[in-house]
Amino acid sequence: xxxxxxxxxxxxVKLALAGNPNSGKTTMFNELTGSRQHVxxxxxxxxxxxxxxxxxxxxxxxxxxxxxxxxxxxYSEDEVVARDFLTxxxxxxxxxxxxxxxxxxxxxxTVQLLEMGVDLxxxxxxxxxxxxxxxKIDKQKLGQLLGTPVVETVASKGRGIDNLFxxxxxxxxxxEAALKIDYGSEVEAxxxxxxSMLKKFDFTGQINQRWAAVKLIEHDPEAVxxxxxxxxxxxxxxxxxxxxxxxxxxxxxFDNIIIDRKYEFINKVIAESVQRPAEDQELENVSDKIxxxxxxxxxxxxxxxxxxxxxxxxxxxxxxxLIGYIETFFEAAGGWIGSLLLGAGASPLITSxxxxxxxxxxxxxxVFIPNIFLLFLxxxxxxDSGYMSRAxxxxxxxxxxxxxxxxxxxxxxxxxxxxxxxxxxxxTLDSKRDRIISILINPLMSCSARLPVYVVFAGALFxxxxxxxxxxxxxxxxxxxxxxxxxxxKILFKGERSHFVMELPPYRFPTLKGVFIHMWEKVGAFLKxxxxxxxxxxxxxxxxxxxxxxxxxxxxxxxxxxxxQLIAPIFEPLGFGSWQAASSLVxxxxxxxxxxxxxxVVYAAGEGGLxxxxxxxxxxxxxxxxxxxxxxxxxxxxxxxxxxxxxxxxKWPLITASYLxxxxxxxxxxxxxxxxxxxxxx
Amino acid sequence: MxxxxxxxxxxxxxxxxxxxxxxxxxxxxLGFVSGKKVKIHSSSGGPLIVALGDNRVALGxxxxxxxxxxxxxxxx
Numbered sequence: 116x117x118x119x120x121x122x123x124x125x126x127x128v129k130l131a132l133a134g135n136p137n138s139g140k141t142t143m144f145n146e147l148t149g150s151r152q153h154v155x156x157x158x159x160x161x162x163x164x165x166x167x168x169x170x171x172x173x174x175x176x177x178x179x180x181x182x183x184x185x186x187x188x189x190y191s192e193d194e195v196v197a198r199d200f201l202t203x204x205x206x207x208x209x210x211x212x213x214x215x216x217x218x219x220x221x222x223x224x225t226v227q228l229l230e231m232g233v234d235l236x237x238x239x240x241x242x243x244x245x246x247x248x249x250x251k252i253d254k255q256k257l258g259q260l261l262g263t264p265v266v267e268t269v270a271s272k273g274r275g276i277d278n279l280f281x282x283x284x285x286x287x288x289x290x291e292a293a294l295k296i297d298y299g300s301e302v303e304a305x306x307x308x309x310x311s312m313l314k315k316f317d318f319t320g321q322i323n324q325r326w327a328a329v330k331l332i333e334h335d336p337e338a339v340x341x342x343x344x345x346x347x348x349x350x351x352x353x354x355x356x357x358x359x360x361x362x363x364x365x366x367x368x369f370d371n372i373i374i375d376r377k378y379e380f381i382n383k384v385i386a387e388s389v390q391r392p393a394e395d396q397e398l399e400n401v402s403d404k405i406x407x408x409x410x411x412x413x414x415x416x417x418x419x420x421x422x423x424x425x426x427x428x429x430x431x432x433x434x435x436x437l438i439g440y441i442e443t444f445f446e447a448a449g450g451w452i453g454s455l456l457l458g459a460g461a462s463p464l465i466t467s468x469x470x471x472x473x474x475x476x477x478x479x480x481x482v483f484i485p486n487i488f489l490l491f492l493x494x495x496x497x498x499d500s501g502y503m504s505r506a507x508x509x510x511x512x513x514x515x516x517x518x519x520x521x522x523x524x525x526x527x528x529x530x531x532x533x534x535x536x537x538x539x540x541x542x543t544l545d546s547k548r549d550r551i552i553s554i555l556i557n558p559l560m561s562c563s564a565r566l567p568v569y570v571v572f573a574g575a576l577f578x579x580x581x582x583x584x585x586x587x588x589x590x591x592x593x594x595x596x597x598x599x600x601x602x603x604x605k606i607l608f609k610g611e612r613s614h615f616v617m618e619l620p621p622y623r624f625p626t627l628k629g630v631f632i633h634m635w636e637k638v639g640a641f642l643k644x645x646x647x648x649x650x651x652x653x654x655x656x657x658x659x660x661x662x663x664x665x666x667x668x669x670x671x672x673x674x675x676x677x678x679x680q681l682i683a684p685i686f687e688p689l690g691f692g693s694w695q696a697a698s699s700l701v702x703x704x705x706x707x708x709x710x711x712x713x714x715x716v717v718y719a720a721g722e723g724g725l726x727x728x729x730x731x732x733x734x735x736x737x738x739x740x741x742x743x744x745x746x747x748x749x750x751x752x753x754x755x756x757x758x759x760x761x762x763x764x765x766k767w768p769l770i771t772a773s774y775l776x777x778x779x780x781x782x783x784x785x786x787x788x789x790x791x792x793x794x795x796x797x
Numbered sequence: 798m799x800x801x802x803x804x805x806x807x808x809x810x811x812x813x814x815x816x817x818x819x820x821x822x823x824x825x826x827l828g829f830v831s832g833k834k835v836k837i838h839s840s841s842g843g844p845l846i847v848a849l850g851d852n853r854v855a856l857g858x859x860x861x862x863x864x865x866x867x868x869x870x871x872x873x
Contacts, residue, residue, distance in 0.1 A: 185826035190819060217851055220828040248851070334818065370821075371813070378830045402853070403838060412841035508855045512843045520857060521844065614820055615844055615857030616827060 128287045129177045133201055133228070134212035135221050136183030137620050139240045141165075143212055143270040144180040147280075151632050153536075155498035158183060158618050159525065159543035162193040164200060171280040174287075179206065182542075185220075187227050188335075192542035192550070198337075201233065202322075207287050209235045210279070215245035215252060215267070218389060222261075222381045229261060232293035232323040236282055237265045243272070244621075249392040256388040262291050271626065293323045296380045302372055305332060305361050312354050316346040332358055333370045402621040406505065415509035422502070424586060426493040430486055431570070431582040437485035438570070445478040446724050467668055468657060471719045476653030479715030479725045480645055480708045483567035487641045488634060490563055494532050495633035499625035503528060504617060511615065513597060518604035520615040523553045527596065530560030531589075532637065534754040537562075538761055546613035552603045554758055555771055558750035559596040561589050563637070564707035568745045571711055575726035576738045584739070588746050595747060595778065644706060652705050653712045656698075660717060669717045679717075689744060689780065690737035690787035700744065706751050736795050740787035747779035798868070800835065801845070801861035808836040809866035816863035827854055829864055834871050 130147075132140040136158030145152055148167030154160060165180040181200055182193035189198040201209065211228060213221040228235050239245075239252060258265040266282050268275030298306065309328035318324065322341075330338035331354060343351040362369055409418055449470045456466040497503065503525060511521030523544055530537030534557050541553045561569075569588055573581035659675035666673045671680060671694060679694025682701060686692050699713035711725070718728035733741065750758075755768040762768075803809060811833045814821050828849050829835075838853065839846035845856045856864075 186822070188822045188826060190823055219850065220852065223826065223828070374825050374830060378832075403848075406838065406846065406853070410839055410846060412843070504855070508844060508846070511855075511857075515843075521855065614823060614860045615855070616823055616860055617855045618827070619846065619853040619855055621853075 125287075126174050127177070128174055128208065128284060129179070129206045130283060131179045131181060131200065131204065131206040131209045132212055133181050133197060133209050133224075134183060134238075135185055135214060135217075135224055137618065138183065138212045138214040138217075138221065139270045140183060140212045141180055143210070143238070143240065143268070144178060145632075146270050146273055146276050147176075148178050151636055152180065153633060153636070154629060155503065156501040156620050156623050157498065157503035157525065158620065159193065159540065160498075162196070162539050162542040164196055169280075171284060174284045176280075176283070179204075184224070186224055187231070189337075191545040196542075201228065202231070202337075207234065208283060209233050210238050210283065211235050212238050212240050212270075215239040215242050216248055216250060218245075218250075218252070219378075219381055219385055222384065223377065225261065226294065226296070226377055226381060229263060229294035230296065230323075230329065231326045234286070234290065235263050236279075236286060237261060237263055238279060239265060239267045240270055242267045242275070243269045251390040253388045253390075257384065260384045260388060262294055271629075293326060295325070296376055298329070298373055298376045301361075301365055302332065302369055302376075305358065305369070308357065309354060312357070313346075316350045316354075318342070318345050329373060331355075333373055334358075400621070402501070402619075405622055406619070409502070409505050410508055416512070419506050419509050422497070422506075423589070426490070426497070427586050427589060428582055429493055430489045430566075431585065434483075434486040434489050434570075435574075435581075438482055438574075441482045441484070442724060442726075445474055445482060449474040449478070464661070467661075471660075471668065472653060472657035472716060473650075475719055475725070476657065476712040476716040477645055477650050479571070479711050480567055480649055481642075483570060483708075483711075484638065484641065486566055486570055487563055488638050490566065491532065491634045491637040492630060495630040496625045497528075498633070499623065499629050501620045501622040504619045507617060508619065514600075515615075517552075517597065517600040519549055519552060519600060520613065522615060522617050523549055526553050526557055527560050527593075530557045530562060533562050533564070534558050534560065534750060535757045538754060538757040541761065544613070549613055551762065551767065552600055552607070554761060554767065555603055555774075556596040556599050558754055558771060558775060559592045559599065559747065561592045561746055562707070563641075564751065565745055567708050567711045569742055571714075571725055572729060572733070572738045572742055575729040576733060576735045584742075588742055591743065591782075592746055595782070599774075599778070644708070648706050649708055649712050652702055652709045653716055656702065656713050656716045669719055675717060685780075686744075688788070689783040690740045691733065691744075693732065695732070696741060700748065703745070704749055704751060706753070707745070710745055736787060736790040740783045740790070743786050744779050744783040747775060747782055749773075749776045749779075798866065799862045800837075800847070800856075800864035800866050801858050803837045803840070803866070803868070805837050805840050807868065808834060808870060809868045810834055810871035812865045812867050814864055820860060820863050824860060824864060828852060832871060835864075835866065 132144055134140055137156065141152050141154045141161050144150060144167060148169045150167045152165055161180060161182045163182065167178045169176045169178055181197040184194040184197045187198050189195045209228060211225050213225065225237055245252065254265045254267060264282055264286050266275060266279045268279055297303065306325060306328045309331060310324050313324050313327060327338060331342060342354065408414060453466055453470040456469060506528060507521040507524045510524040514520055514523055526537045526540035529540045537557045537560060538554050541550045544550045544553060569585045573584045577584045656675055660669040660673045662674045670676055675698055676694050679698035683692045683694050683697040686697055695714060695717045699710045702713050703710035715725050718725060749772045755772060758768040758771055759765060811829060811831050813831050814824050814829060833849060836848040837845060838848050845861050847854050847856050
């Protein structure tokens with residue numbers, strides 16, 4: 116499989132990490148390469164291939180992290196990524212990451228790889244969890260039976276990594292013969308007939324012929340496609356009809372026999388190499404006890420709502436005083452730097468650039484670092500605990516009424532952090548229809564970029580009910596997502612329902628390290644965004660606020676003012692027809708934090724602070740209407756780009772952008788006009 | 798009988814998986830194969846939660862109807 120061998124580079128090793136979902140591949144990847152890729156305790160965290168580098172002694176290693184998969188069958192997009200790489204990719208050794216506490220199911224994939232002739236090291240990860248369960252694995256025996264090296268690790272604690280490196284470089288040229296499982300006389304006879312036909316038809320390539328024969332007998336669609344490509348349709352037909360003919364004569368389905376024999380082989384391997392406590396000790400464990408409460412018919416949804424509410428309450432209550440400090444700091448800095456610059460004889464233009472532009476614009480956004488920090492801390496705990504899958508399970512009841520199922524809820528939770536990974540997380544859904552609907556509704560999940568907008572408005576206009584107002588927006592987003600999923604389900608697609616099956620991993624205590632890595636990553640990304648896109652847009656707006664030359668700063672006559680006035684009438688019926696609000700929404704499509712940045716610049720918030728400016732310019736009702744608009748309207752360009760690349764078409768990002776704008780307008784209209792009728796417009 | 802008919806707390810032995818290629822493939826991948834013991838941890842109208850060895854798997858009703866089981870239990 117490896118090109119390196121052909122190139123003759125012997126100190127370059129290419130490793131692929133493969134294995135079942137949630138077996139710790141990405142944790143291992145981070146350990147090996149020193150990267151900080153996102154990990155979590157739910158199946159499907161990694162949906163794309165990631166590459167990193169490591170070095171060991173004088174070897175240079177390239178490490179490729181693949182999405183988890185239960186088999187080479189590949190039913191969803193993320194699994195296809197893994198399968199395609201494993202069957203056709205360029206690598207020297209596969210590190211097959213195995214959850215030691217769950218050996219039999221994990222070995223089903225291992226056996227498939229070994230049958231394919233992959234050079235593989237079996238990595239018994241999570242060895243500590245197996246130990247805790249009293250499972251004893253005889254590594255040597257296991258290796259002997261599988262015909263491949265076995266290494267024990269605990270990636271989350273960095274245990275066994277050195278040993279793994281040593282084994283990997285030692286076995287980099289491992290060329291063990293492919294594993295052969297005895298499928299019984301009937302199937303074996305057919306296998307050898309198919310193999311000889313494959314030979315006759317010159318089916319060569321890099322693919323193990325016996326493996327190809329087994330796959331063809333299983334009617335694997337990919338194998339059939341490959342065969343047709345390699346030998347042509349007519350010869351492929353001969354093989355297919357041979358298989359069909361034999362199958363007709365046989366008593367049992369061949370693919371049943373193949374599956375059963377594989378598991379028999381695995382059971383035998385396990386019986387000879389693994390010792391586990393007697394079955395009657397199968398007491399309900401802690402995870403099960405938690406599950407009886409958390410997944411309870413009546414309590415499940417209320418508990419989920421409480422968890423979400425607790426996350427936001429935590430984000431605000433702890434964040435609020437911190438925001439206050441930073442705000443005071445920026446205001447003081449704005450005033451102080453302003454007078455310092457003027458005193459030093461700097462031109463008013465430069466002073467305005469620093470105080471109104473940078474501090475007023477970027478500063479207004481940076482104020483919200485504590486919230487971002489706390490939100491991702493909470494999401495990190497949620498992801499590492501194992502609750503994600505339970506939330507999906509609980510929400511299945513709601514989702515199934517919409518023609519989706521519980522698994523579709525996971526991308527929605529991911530969307531609370533950011534809609535880009537939310538959209539990408541839909542790869543784990545195996546029906547195209549479920550994927551498209553989930554993508555279309557994902558932007559309704561209120562991402563962390565919208566949080567600053569809510570917080571600044573809520574603080575300015577709803578100080579006593581700030582967290583209730585913000586939570587109501589999140590809830591409104593979920594309700595709208597549910598409604599829209601129902602609508603899309605009715606009008607857009609008819610189609611088969613997909614099957615719901617999902618692992619519920621055991622609960623784990625989130626590790627400090629894991630949660631902090633996650634949080635720092637996100638805060639780092641936020642700072643980077645503030646320094647790049649938000650900064651650039653804010654500078655652009657400041658320039659527009661100063662042009663044409665000689666105009667009063669940020670007045671209606673400035674370019675930004677004229678531009679805003681052009682659009683403002685659209686928003687007039689929603690209660691916020693000012694040019695400032697209009698232009699902030701338009702530029703907000705570049706990145707949602709920019710809504711705050713723009714308002715900061717156009718209200719010259721460097722002095723006095725943005726909250727004061729908002730109190731003066733918005734009524735509470737208009738502010739709430741504005742917030743519903745911000746929640747629901749056209750997603751940011753990064754999200755639209757992700758939709759484009761995930762759906763491979765411009766159609767879906769265009770549909771998303773336009774339907775969301777219309778939806779947002781209608782809802783904000785109802786909020787504002789309804790509120791006016793109820794006499795809330797004061 | 799199909800797994801979907803079992804009640805909470807009941808155990809059974811998997812006899813066979815019926816149904817199409819995809820359904821069967823997905824179930825097999827997760828370890829639903831003949832001869833395995835399953836226990837129902839939750840059945841409350843929504844998807845089942847099934848214990849399959851040390852695994853806990855949420856299983857929709859559609860799929861749970863494709864897993865044929867024997868309530869007599871497994872031999873070994």
